[in-house]
Amino acid sequence: MEEAGLCNSRVGAKCGRWNPTAEQVKVLTDLFSAGLRTPSTEQIQKISSHLSSFGKIENKNVFYWFQNHKARERHHHHNKKRRRPPPAPTSPVHTDLFVLDHSGRREFPITKLPGIWNEAEEMKRGKKKTLELFPLTSNDDYVVVEADQYKLVRNSPLRNNMVGELKLFDAVIEPPLDLSLGFF
Amino acid sequence: MEEAGLCNSRVGAKCGRWNPTAEQVKVLTDLFSAGLRTPSTEQIQKISSHLSSFGKIENKNVFYWFQNHKARERHHHHNKKRRRPPPAPTSPVHTDLFVLDHSGRREFPITKLPGIWNEAEEMKRGKKKTLELFPLTSNDDYVVVEADQYKLVRNSPLRNNMVGELKLFDAVIEPPLDLSLGFF
DNA sequence: CTCCTATGAATGAATG
DNA sequence: CATTCATTCATAGGAG
Numbered sequence: 001m002e003e004a005g006l007c008n009s010r011v012g013a014k015c016g017r018w019n020p021t022a023e024q025v026k027v028l029t030d031l032f033s034a035g036l037r038t039p040s041t042e043q044i045q046k047i048s049s050h051l052s053s054f055g056k057i058e059n060k061n062v063f064y065w066f067q068n069h070k071a072r073e074r075h076h077h078h079n080k081k082r083r084r085p086p087p088a089p090t091s092p093v094h095t096d097l098f099v100l101d102h103s104g105r106r107e108f109p110i111t112k113l114p115g116i117w118n119e120a121e122e123m124k125r126g127k128k129k130t131l132e133l134f135p136l137t138s139n140d141d142y143v144v145v146e147a148d149q150y151k152l153v154r155n156s157p158l159r160n161n162m163v164g165e166l167k168l169f170d171a172v173i174e175p176p177l178d179l180s181l182g183f184f
Numbered sequence: 185m186e187e188a189g190l191c192n193s194r195v196g197a198k199c200g201r202w203n204p205t206a207e208q209v210k211v212l213t214d215l216f217s218a219g220l221r222t223p224s225t226e227q228i229q230k231i232s233s234h235l236s237s238f239g240k241i242e243n244k245n246v247f248y249w250f251q252n253h254k255a256r257e258r259h260h261h262h263n264k265k266r267r268r269p270p271p272a273p274t275s276p277v278h279t280d281l282f283v284l285d286h287s288g289r290r291e292f293p294i295t296k297l298p299g300i301w302n303e304a305e306e307m308k309r310g311k312k313k314t315l316e317l318f319p320l321t322s323n324d325d326y327v328v329v330e331a332d333q334y335k336l337v338r339n340s341p342l343r344n345n346m347v348g349e350l351k352l353f354d355a356v357i358e359p360p361l362d363l364s365l366g367f368f
Numbered sequence: 369c370t371c372c373t374a375t376g377a378a379t380g381a382a383t384g
Numbered sequence: 385c386a387t388t389c390a391t392t393c394a395t396a397g398g399a400g
Contacts, residue, residue, distance in 0.1 A: 017376050017395070038388070041259060060260065066376060071390070072375080200391075201380055221385095249383060254380085255386065371399085378393075384386090 014128075016063040023054040028065055037070050202245040212249055215368065221254050223247075223368070230368045278340040 020028070031039075031047065039047060039062070048059045204212070215223075216233065221245065223231060232243045 019376085019396080061376080065375090067388085068375065068377085070388095075390090203380090203392095245380080249379095251385080252379065252381085259386090373398085374386105374396090376393105376395080378391100380389105380391085382387105382389075384388100 018057060020057070020061070020065070021055045024051045024057060027051060027054075028069075031067055032066070037066065039066055064138070202241060204245070204249070208235045208241060211235060212246070212253070216250070216253055217238075220368075221250065223250055227368045235366070266308070355361045 027047070027050070036043075041059075044059050046060045048057055048062045051057045051062070211234070212231075220227075228243050228246045232241055232246045235241045235246070
């Protein structure tokens with residue numbers, strides 16, 4: 001697949017088009033899996049700036065990447081099957097957490113989404129120390145977590161572009177990822 | 185490679201949507217560079233009618249073309265300053281063309297760049313039809329032409345991130361074309 | 369080399 | 385007017 005080609009920031013740069021490095025793809029993919037779909041101009045700039053440390057990149061590359069990735073996720077979703085079967089529902093505790101469906105137009109309590117709910121519960125109870133990092137306690141009016149095709153939202157659901165102050169789900173759930181993705 | 189195949193200009197186009205011919209694009213681009221941004225209904229009709237001699241086209245195609253071109257000239261995925269004063273619906277004049285070196289930090293008049301300038305002159309006099317190999321970017325403030333390692337800039341030189349909308353080089357340099365918009 | 373696939377880039381066509 | 389979606393073109397890298 002994609003490999004640190006001979007074309008990136010290496011010598012003999014005769015490339016006509018952008019060739020993302022593995023690190024760049026990693027970050028982009030993480031952001032995407034975290035729920036980011038259509039980054040704003042500012043987000044694009046920040047991401048691009050950040051990724052430039054891994055190799056040559058332009059804003060438009062980031063823009064196109066998300067455009068393409070989103071489009072192809074959708075287009076190829078026809079051939080893809082669903083993910084693992086969700087566990088079991090739990091009791092409602094945090095009524096301010098909602099789940100948005102894929103379209104982002106419909107919401108329902110987090111308790112209706114067992115898979116995510118368990119994670120959230122753990123975090124809420126401190127089982128996951130990363131809870132502190134979770135921007136749920138910040139002044140953000142919402143938080144989005146992408147899990148499968150669901151989005152976890154707080155306080156201000158039903159926003160279309162709710163990926164504004166995006167905190168990476170991985171960065172929270174999976175601490176090893178130290179990427180300063182929270183900056184985006 | 186581009187010849188009237190089954191549809192218009194592009195290859196193997198399935199003709200599901202309008203595919204502008206090179207001539208059509210040229211006229212549209214000329215009009216755009218001449219300052220036209222939001223043509224009226226009547227202008228659209230006239231333009232469309234005129235362009236129909238080059239191939240199939242509808243009014244809405246012209247409408248969308250200007251919408252898209254204007255929008256993409258604007259933010260094209262990179263930093264842009266605030267809105268500038270209107271495009272100044274004037275015919276292209278060459279005295280405001282500058283050349284940026286590869287770093288984009290140094291500028292000098294186009295007339296100091298014999299290679300490009302001569303070609304431009306030739307086109308002016310009809311000796312040369314196009315500089316088709318020169319991708320060009322157009323904006324309210326500037327125009328960019330990638331020629332080797334040079335960038336041709338207009339009005340507002342010394343911008344680094346001027347990679348924007350594409351426009352044919354000859355569309356700008358080639359002057360005799362009546363872009364007074366009077367006909368449209 | 370040719371063919372194929374993944375994917376970067378571009379742009380027509382909407383929609384709010 | 386901006387934003388987004390849908391298609392399409394173009395190209396790099398791998399397989400055979």
